[in-house]
Amino acid sequence: MNVIGKVTVLPQLPDSVARLSELAYNLYWSWTPHAQALYQELDYGIWERFQHNPVRTLLEVPQSRLKEVAADPAYLKRYAQVMADFDAYMGKKDTWAARNVPDMKPVAYFSMEYAYHESLPIYSGGLGVLAGDHCKSASDLGIPFTAVGMLFHQGYFTQLFDKDGWQNETYDELDLTTLPITPALTQSGEEARVSVVIGNRTVHSRIWNLNVGRIKVLLLDTNVPQNSPEDRKLTARLYGGNQELRVQQYVLLGVAGIRALRLLGIPGDVYHMNEGHAALLGLERTREYVEAGLDFRTAVETVASSTLFTTHTPVPAGNDAFGYDLMDRYIGSWPAQLAASRDDLYALAEHEQMWDGHPVPTFSMTVFALNMSRAANGVSELHGEVSRDMWKFLYPGAETEEVPIGHVTNGAHNLTFTSQAMRDLLGTVLPADWTERLEDEAMWQAVENLTDAQLSDVQLVMKRDMITFVRGRMREQKVRNGASAADVAATDTLLSENALTIGFARRFATYKRATLLFRDRERLSRIVNHPDRPVQFVFAGKAHPADNPGKAFIQEIYKVSQEPEFRGKIVILENYDMHVARHLVQGVDIWLNNPRRPLEASGTSGMKASFNGSPNFSVLDGWWREGYDTTNGWPIGEEREYADLNVQDDADAYSLYHILENDIVPRYYGQATGDASWAHTVRRAIETCSPRFSMQRQVIDYVQKYYVPIAARGAQLAASDSARAREIASWKGWVRQQWPHTTLSAQAALPATSQPGQTVPVTATVNPAGINLTELRVEAVLNRAGQLTHVPLTSRGDGTFSADVPLNESGLYSVGVRMLPVVDGLSNDLEARLIKWA
Ligand SMILES: *Cc1c(COP(=O)(O)O)cnc(C)c1O
Numbered sequence: 001m002n003v004i005g006k007v008t009v010l011p012q013l014p015d016s017v018a019r020l021s022e023l024a025y026n027l028y029w030s031w032t033p034h035a036q037a038l039y040q041e042l043d044y045g046i047w048e049r050f051q052h053n054p055v056r057t058l059l060e061v062p063q064s065r066l067k068e069v070a071a072d073p074a075y076l077k078r079y080a081q082v083m084a085d086f087d088a089y090m091g092k093k094d095t096w097a098a099r100n101v102p103d104m105k106p107v108a109y110f111s112m113e114y115a116y117h118e119s120l121p122i123y124s125g126g127l128g129v130l131a132g133d134h135c136k137s138a139s140d141l142g143i144p145f146t147a148v149g150m151l152f153h154q155g156y157f158t159q160l161f162d163k164d165g166w167q168n169e170t171y172d173e174l175d176l177t178t179l180p181i182t183p184a185l186t187q188s189g190e191e192a193r194v195s196v197v198i199g200n201r202t203v204h205s206r207i208w209n210l211n212v213g214r215i216k217v218l219l220l221d222t223n224v225p226q227n228s229p230e231d232r233k234l235t236a237r238l239y240g241g242n243q244e245l246r247v248q249q250y251v252l253l254g255v256a257g258i259r260a261l262r263l264l265g266i267p268g269d270v271y272h273m274n275e276g277h278a279a280l281l282g283l284e285r286t287r288e289y290v291e292a293g294l295d296f297r298t299a300v301e302t303v304a305s306s307t308l309f310t311t312h313t314p315v316p317a318g319n320d321a322f323g324y325d326l327m328d329r330y331i332g333s334w335p336a337q338l339a340a341s342r343d344d345l346y347a348l349a350e351h352e353q354m355w356d357g358h359p360v361p362t363f364s365m366t367v368f369a370l371n372m373s374r375a376a377n378g379v380s381e382l383h384g385e386v387s388r389d390m391w392k393f394l395y396p397g398a399e400t401e402e403v404p405i406g407h408v409t410n411g412a413h414n415l416t417f418t419s420q421a422m423r424d425l426l427g428t429v430l431p432a433d434w435t436e437r438l439e440d441e442a443m444w445q446a447v448e449n450l451t452d453a454q455l456s457d458v459q460l461v462m463k464r465d466m467i468t469f470v471r472g473r474m475r476e477q478k479v480r481n482g483a484s485a486a487d488v489a490a491t492d493t494l495l496s497e498n499a500l501t502i503g504f505a506r507r508f509a510t511y512k513r514a515t516l517l518f519r520d521r522e523r524l525s526r527i528v529n530h531p532d533r534p535v536q537f538v539f540a541g542k543a544h545p546a547d548n549p550g551k552a553f554i555q556e557i558y559k560v561s562q563e564p565e566f567r568g569k570i571v572i573l574e575n576y577d578m579h580v581a582r583h584l585v586q587g588v589d590i591w592l593n594n595p596r597r598p599l600e601a602s603g604t605s606g607m608k609a610s611f612n613g614s615p616n617f618s619v620l621d622g623w624w625r626e627g628y629d630t631t632n633g634w635p636i637g638e639e640r641e642y643a644d645l646n647v648q649d650d651a652d653a654y655s656l657y658h659i660l661e662n663d664i665v666p667r668y669y670g671q672a673t674g675d676a677s678w679a680h681t682v683r684r685a686i687e688t689c690s691p692r693f694s695m696q697r698q699v700i701d702y703v704q705k706y707y708v709p710i711a712a713r714g715a716q717l718a719a720s721d722s723a724r725a726r727e728i729a730s731w732k733g734w735v736r737q738q739w740p741h742t743t744l745s746a747q748a749a750l751p752a753t754s755q756p757g758q759t760v761p762v763t764a765t766v767n768p769a770g771i772n773l774t775e776l777r778v779e780a781v782l783n784r785a786g787q788l789t790h791v792p793l794t795s796r797g798d799g800t801f802s803a804d805v806p807l808n809e810s811g812l813y814s815v816g817v818r819m820l821p822v823v824d825g826l827s828n829d830l831e832a833r834l835i836k837w838a
């Protein structure tokens with residue numbers, strides 16, 4: 001039809017169910033199936049058709065139906081229970097934070113994407129799920145926390161396969177009145193607006209408020225009439241445009257995001273940048289301090305001391321970097337606003353890269369984030385190592401292991417991904433308050449009390465749900481693509497509830513190697529078509545719209561799934577989102593992940609599967625390298641790096657088939673007992689992974705390792721008009737200027753051989769130039785089989801330093817001597833980035 005206008009007619013809720021609307025506007029329901037059931041019961045068709053969206057369901061359901069449930073005693077009873085639970089959750093005083101960090105300072109968390117629920121499609125994949133889950137657990141734990149992000153009004157994209165299995169993307173304009181968001185209001189009750197200058201335009205954003213349990217999320221939206229048509233599209237699509245659009249989105253997130261917090265009077269003592277997308281918040285915070293009278297360097301010290309940066313990208317090319325000319329176009333006015341030169345500002349982001357065969361300085365978001373923070377972390381132990389290695393060039397002279405990038409291993413929000421059936425079962429053996437103590441490893445041992453039959457019954461329920469879901473989705477796809485009646489009918493028999501079912505779903509980035517399984521099709525066919533012990537596979541995942549190799553992987557799987565020998569036994573589902581993810585992690589028997597090590601920074605979907613008793617079968621990369629304990633799932637391949645990717649793929653594929661045939665399949669089909677039995681593996685997966693990879697554990701780690709110390713240090717540096725920050729800034733300026741004039745020479749009287757426990761005398765002679773001798777650390781560095789020990793030399797006050805350095809073990813030692821400038825109040829010894837080796 002020809003639309004001339006639109007109007008939203010708001011529902012009139014009968015008094016007895018009036019709070020359905022309030023609840024719809026708090027994503028508490030997104031991890032509370034009983035709460036969702038209240039809306040689903042209103043109208044199952046509407047609920048399914050509109051992505052399980054309570055706000056939309058209330059809008060669409062006939063007024064008569066609302067009257068009906070308002071008079072239905074059974075419904076009202078369930079309603080009362082959900083509301084009581086909701087009120088108890090929202091009003092809870094005795095939270096983890098209240099008990100453990102009662103005076104915790106507020107955290108402001110910035111992320112480009114958030115995945116809370118399929119009905120709010122402002123995410124693309126794992127990064128968004130991680131950010132969304134982080135908010136949910138921050139709420140559960142009761143920590144003071146506000147998140148800032150973007151309202152993408154066309155979302156990421158909807159993925160549709162054509163009849164040849166090629167991915168097409170569609171973008172639908174979201175109708176904001178159907179989302180669980182409300183305009184954020186200023187103290188005086190006005191709709192909040194912030195503006196930022198991008199290039200030579202003033203771009204206005206409105207701010208939406210989203211409630212996630214106890215915490216708030218602010219979402220920026222430039223789709224307002226004051227903006228030009230192009231600027232209205234700045235928040236249209238996530239990761240949709242070219243580099244130009246990306247930079248502008250980063251300016252918005254960082255700068256407008258900080259302004260939104262200020263306008264609404266929301267405090268932040270710690271700023272957490274989730275990935276380099278958020279790095280430009282450092283610009284605005286620095287500007288605030290400069291405007292208040294600080295010089296640029298002091299402002300930067302103050303800002304950085306209260307900022308944490310989490311990096312997620314273990315591949316150099318995955319880290320955004322932009323040409324200086326491009327940055328000039330969009331942040332050209334910032335040096336002046338910061339009372340800095342362009343060189344000073346860009347030096348904080350400089351990453352020299354080869355472009356067209358020439359070394360070119362680029363503005364790297366990751367480098368800027370590392371320089372605008374004084375704490376940084378990767379997202380698993382291995383990813384921490386990889387990150388230290390990737391960014392060590394920023395710390396010339398440092399050994400890789402001392403590069404100040406730590407790690408917090410990711411987790412997932414248990415309740416969001418655990419089925420109601422499994423939650424009910426867990427409730428029979430875990431204590432009543434188990435959902436509040438998810439990180440408690442000892443508590444989870446009670447899972448041992450679940451019987452084999454209890455587990456297999458619940459898993460069958462989940463698997464049937466999943467199969468029904470898969471069949472429905474495949475039918476829709478076939479009908480849309482004009483398949484024959486026979487093909488459509490065949491979707492009714494896809495997958496068998498009796499076959500071992502393996503799930504593989506994630507973004508189709510090529511390093512995730514979705515097609516590794518197909519390296520030896522004959523062998524795969526024997527596994528799938530075994531007469532007594534069949535195996536079936538369910539795939540899903542989106543490729544980035546510009547990633548043709550990723551799309552080719554999807555098509556390859558689709559084509560295999562159409563071959564007679566694999567029909568109905570290998571399926572690939574469209575439009576992987578949180579809804580599909582929940583069905584798969586709950587319904588499959590095991591979860592497969594075979595990325596090219598070490599490129600999976602963490603991965604989280606295998607955690608979600610483990611929560612539901614589907615053990616993980618994965619390359620020992622990311623979280624699984626820490627999670628796998630020989631009893632709770634299976635490894636693929638070896639813990640090593642390969643020079644030749646083809647060799648790596650062959651070795652990993654071989655390992656995958658071998659373990660599947662010789663361990664997993666026989667175990668699933670009951671050919672192993674005791675500790676080798678299937679149920680034992682399932683129990684171990686649940687009890688080991690649920691606490692250790694709970695988002696609750698992750699957020700507690702962030703609080704203890706980063707948020708609390710950063711708040712303290714930030715306050716110290718900012719106190720008395722940033723007095724300490726000023727001292728550190730001017731000290732750094734001074735030592736940097738003096739450094740080229742310093743000299744260091746060292747002697748060690750090393751015998752040809754020595755014995756364990758002997759010492760060797762080491763002396764060094766220093767010309768400190770203008771640097772105070774007490775501010776130089778001179779140390780011997782011992783390297784024994786890659787293990788480093790640092791032994792400080794004692795100053796004799798005359799420019800010489802010495803120590804008797806112990807060689808405690810037998811073995812080959814290399815001995816070096818270096819000096820570095822240190823002063824009280826630094827976040828770490830390498831902070832001045834000056835190291836001189838003798
Ligand atoms: C959990 C999840 C991801 C991330 O999975 P990985 O294991 O990190 O690849 C991506 N998309 C959705 C919808 C998810 O639920």
